Amino acid sequence: MKLHPQSGSPQAAHSYALRVYYEDTDAGRVVYHATYLRFAERARTEALRDLGAPHAEMASQHGLMFMVRRVKVDYLAPARLDDSLLVVTETRSIRAASAVLRQSVTRGGRVLAVLDVELVCVRAADARPARIPPRWKQALARTCLEAAPSGA
Amino acid sequence: MKLHPQSGSPQAAHSYALRVYYEDTDAGRVVYHATYLRFAERARTEALRDLGAPHAEMASQHGLMFMVRRVKVDYLAPARLDDSLLVVTETRSIRAASAVLRQSVTRGGRVLAVLDVELVCVRAADARPARIPPRWKQALARTCLEAAPSGA
Amino acid sequence: MKLHPQSGSPQAAHSYALRVYYEDTDAGRVVYHATYLRFAERARTEALRDLGAPHAEMASQHGLMFMVRRVKVDYLAPARLDDSLLVVTETRSIRAASAVLRQSVTRGGRVLAVLDVELVCVRAADARPARIPPRWKQALARTCLEAAPSGA
Amino acid sequence: MKLHPQSGSPQAAHSYALRVYYEDTDAGRVVYHATYLRFAERARTEALRDLGAPHAEMASQHGLMFMVRRVKVDYLAPARLDDSLLVVTETRSIRAASAVLRQSVTRGGRVLAVLDVELVCVRAADARPARIPPRWKQALARTCLEAAPSGA
Numbered sequence: 001m002k003l004h005p006q007s008g009s010p011q012a013a014h015s016y017a018l019r020v021y022y023e024d025t026d027a028g029r030v031v032y033h034a035t036y037l038r039f040a041e042r043a044r045t046e047a048l049r050d051l052g053a054p055h056a057e058m059a060s061q062h063g064l065m066f067m068v069r070r071v072k073v074d075y076l077a078p079a080r081l082d083d084s085l086l087v088v089t090e091t092r093s094i095r096a097a098s099a100v101l102r103q104s105v106t107r108g109g110r111v112l113a114v115l116d117v118e119l120v121c122v123r124a125a126d127a128r129p130a131r132i133p134p135r136w137k138q139a140l141a142r143t144c145l146e147a148a149p150s151g152a
Numbered sequence: 153m154k155l156h157p158q159s160g161s162p163q164a165a166h167s168y169a170l171r172v173y174y175e176d177t178d179a180g181r182v183v184y185h186a187t188y189l190r191f192a193e194r195a196r197t198e199a200l201r202d203l204g205a206p207h208a209e210m211a212s213q214h215g216l217m218f219m220v221r222r223v224k225v226d227y228l229a230p231a232r233l234d235d236s237l238l239v240v241t242e243t244r245s246i247r248a249a250s251a252v253l254r255q256s257v258t259r260g261g262r263v264l265a266v267l268d269v270e271l272v273c274v275r276a277a278d279a280r281p282a283r284i285p286p287r288w289k290q291a292l293a294r295t296c297l298e299a300a301p302s303g304a
Numbered sequence: 305m306k307l308h309p310q311s312g313s314p315q316a317a318h319s320y321a322l323r324v325y326y327e328d329t330d331a332g333r334v335v336y337h338a339t340y341l342r343f344a345e346r347a348r349t350e351a352l353r354d355l356g357a358p359h360a361e362m363a364s365q366h367g368l369m370f371m372v373r374r375v376k377v378d379y380l381a382p383a384r385l386d387d388s389l390l391v392v393t394e395t396r397s398i399r400a401a402s403a404v405l406r407q408s409v410t411r412g413g414r415v416l417a418v419l420d421v422e423l424v425c426v427r428a429a430d431a432r433p434a435r436i437p438p439r440w441k442q443a444l445a446r447t448c449l450e451a452a453p454s455g456a
Numbered sequence: 457m458k459l460h461p462q463s464g465s466p467q468a469a470h471s472y473a474l475r476v477y478y479e480d481t482d483a484g485r486v487v488y489h490a491t492y493l494r495f496a497e498r499a500r501t502e503a504l505r506d507l508g509a510p511h512a513e514m515a516s517q518h519g520l521m522f523m524v525r526r527v528k529v530d531y532l533a534p535a536r537l538d539d540s541l542l543v544v545t546e547t548r549s550i551r552a553a554s555a556v557l558r559q560s561v562t563r564g565g566r567v568l569a570v571l572d573v574e575l576v577c578v579r580a581a582d583a584r585p586a587r588i589p590p591r592w593k594q595a596l597a598r599t600c601l602e603a604a605p606s607g608a
Contacts, residue, residue: 023342027177027233033524037490038327056386068489072528081179175494185372189338190479208538220337224376234512329483331537385483
């Protein structure tokens with residue numbers, strides 16, 4: 001299986017821009033801590049789409065979906081109403097049926113929160129783990145900056 | 153079809169208590185306006201359950217569900233973090249495939265918001281309108297304070 | 305006070321594009337009904353920003369904010385995961401301290417939901433109604449398609 | 457400073473019951489992964505209240521609040537619509553200005569998700585870390601099952 005991207009499409013982290021609205025904040029006047037998981041999900045969805053591997057097609061063609069198996073969030077500084085944020089997504093490791101992403105929520109270059117997200121590929125029908133199809137594995141590999149992903 | 157409750161179970165509005173948490177508020181330091189719809193949905197679910205007609209059984213036994221067709225909210229005064237609220241639910245009218253509920257979000261007897269919610273009974277499979285089954289029609293009728301519901 | 309936009313900036317509805325993510329949906333496999341209020345709030349925020357009257361400046365310069373006083377939503381057809389939606393916002397009427405907006409959530413030209421939103425301008429300090437400052441009144445007037453807004 | 461509870465109030469985990477509503481679920485027909493953080497926040501709030509140390513009083517009396525500094529969630533099995541869940545909260549460690557809680561979301565005795573939450577006590581005015589006041593430290597200690605909390 002081909003894991004490395006073609007020449008001409010070098011590995012790079014994916015960036016997703018968003019704005020903070022009232023819906024994202026809480027009475028502490030900062031972004032509610034669970035909101036960062038919603039931001040990260042949006043960024044992962046758009047990353048897969050931009051890499052040519054939308055999750056909707058993994059469902060329709062393979063009956064598979066990604067589920068979050070584990071997430072760790074470090075909150076470094078609060079985001080606030082009207083902030084313009086960038087979520088930077090990169091792949092840290094890829095295995096046969098799972099992958100770990102590192103997602104950073106940033107504002108003007110400053111990192112506000114770091115999420116480590118372990119996704120597992122499961123069958124939509126019964127939630128049992130399944131191999132990540134090649135197209136999605138390759139898409140994830142294209143945002144893997146540090147090392148070649150482990151083989152299938 | 154029997155619409156009126158037995159003697160011994162007089163019509164009465166349903167009350168559902170809840171607390172306001174950070175998740176419900178926004179940077180204006182009040183409950184976010186869309187949150188009231190979540191509160192009202194919780195109250196409707198518990199009202200049907202308390203009246204012996206849980207929506208899960210309408211799905212499993214009849215393949216039907218209630219969808220919100222229309223909602224109108226009047227915001228009279230803000231709810232705030234840690235408030236202890238009561239959602240009072242009553243039925244305003246019942247038709248063959250739909251019903252209108254009036255839900256008031258109150259704090260210490262003061263009305264903070266009033267919601268008029270039109271529910272339509274639909275088939276889960278294709279979202280087409282369907283008659284409300286007798287048990288659910290009767291449950292709704294039991295919180296109908298003002299007048300006898302219109303017949304099927 | 306000048307309410308009508310300059311020549312070269314004819315009145316027009318404002319459009320805001322968004323995507324539906326898992327966070328927006330519910331177990332009925334459609335967009336959760338309260339989510340439409342979040343979508344509409346994002347669109348109003350961006351409309352004011354695009355019209356040169358961001359709400360953050362109304363707060364910092366005048367100590368004022370818009371609160372939702374009343375909202376009515378008609379749900380015509382469900383939006384679903386991965387849908388690409390457009391929220392079209394126009395002003396229906398403007399008064400000294402309040403305005404009514406009509407917002408349509410559309411997909412491929414089809415209207416899925418229509419929201420009528422009454423906003424009231426209030427002092428951030430005590431939530432008392434206050435006149436909408438000229439810049440914001442003018443911005444709202446620029447998305448008012450049907451008739452000249454009523455004077456201050 | 458007195459850290460250990462009186463005899464008659466033995467250490468015990470705190471339990472908080474809740475129901476899953478449509479608002480908590482997503483199009484995968486399970487509870488949305490960020491929802492578990494909302495559930496855990498509700499449970500922490502009620503735990504402090506039940507232990508005689510509501511966070512509102514820490515704010516009003518000391519100008520302090522707890523912020524989430526780090527959270528790790530392991531998702532073991534999905535919760536679903538209408539599930540009746542129990543969130544079990546215990547303290548794992550206490551330091552001068554922070555504490556780590558372990559929160560388990562359970563259904564009928566089965567653990568569905570485990571959250572490790574690090575809270576830091578901060579001044580509401582400027583978000584700078586501050587010592588946890590004795591009453592709140594003692595409340596946290598009362599749900600600390602494994603070992604005596606470390607001293608201030």
